[in-house]
Amino acid sequence: MFDWFRRKQEPVVSFRDNEAAFAHACTMGYRLLLNALIPALVVDVGRRGGEGERYFRLRLAEPDGTREIWGCTMADAPGYPEVGDLVAFRIVRIATELPKEAQLIGYIACKLAPVLNRGKGWQIAASFTPAHLKPELHL
Numbered sequence: 234m235f236d237w238f239r240r241k242q243e244p245v246v247s248f249r250d251n252e253a254a255f256a257h258a259c260t261m262g263y264r265l266l267l268n269a270l271i272p273a274l275v276v277d278v279g280r281r282g283g284e285g286e287r288y289f290r291l292r293l294a295e296p297d298g299t300r301e302i303w304g305c306t307m308a309d310a311p312g313y314p315e316v317g318d319l320v321a322f323r324i325v326r327i328a329t330e331l332p333k334e335a336q337l338i339g340y341i342a343c344k345l346a347p348v349l350n351r352g353k354g355w356q357i358a359a360s361f362t363p364a365h366l367k368p369e370l371h372l
Contacts, residue, residue: 246349251319254347258294258319258355265293270321270342272355275314276301284308289341291322302334306341310361319345321355 248254251274258272265271272294279288285308293300304322306313314320326338341361348356 244351246351248347248349251317251347254319254345254349254355255292255294257349259296261294262296263294265324265327265337267324267327269324271324272345273304273320273322273341275316275318275320278316279303282308286310287313289314291320291341293322293337300333302337304339304341306361307363307366309363309365310341311363312344312359312361314341314344314361319347319355320361321345321357 246257248257255272255274263269263271273291274294275289276292277290279290281287282305286305287310288303288305291302291304293302302322321342321344322337322339323342324337324339328336328338343357343361344359346356346358350356
């Protein structure tokens with residue numbers, strides 16, 4: 234009788250690797266909006282910035298999966314990704330006056346596991362967001 238009070242268990246989908254998880258993320262229709270977390274695949278390592286940030290070449294999850302951008306971890310991030318990792322890129326600003334490759338300004342927020350919970354989203358494997366960075370409040 235009281236089963237209708239219980240939260241329904243959402244199906245969990247595990248992928249064999251990060252490439253397969255990224256291919257599925259490309260079909261999910263992520264929109265490029267401010268403060269959005271967009272799944273991305275790390276394809277290359279770039280330089281290290283003057284303040285300690287690390288740059289990476291990312292392939293964003295879009296329907297065609299072809300947009301590549303440079304993204305970075307923050308200077309005092311507790312870790313950083315490696316080539317082949319599935320990560321979440323947080324969009325902080327969209328600069329429409331710049332070329333398409335440089336329009337999305339943000340940072341790599343976390344590493345994602347190739348596990349998707351349909352009700353909650355991708356499982357976070359490691360955070361790259363510094364502890365002192367407070368989340369925004371949306372009321």
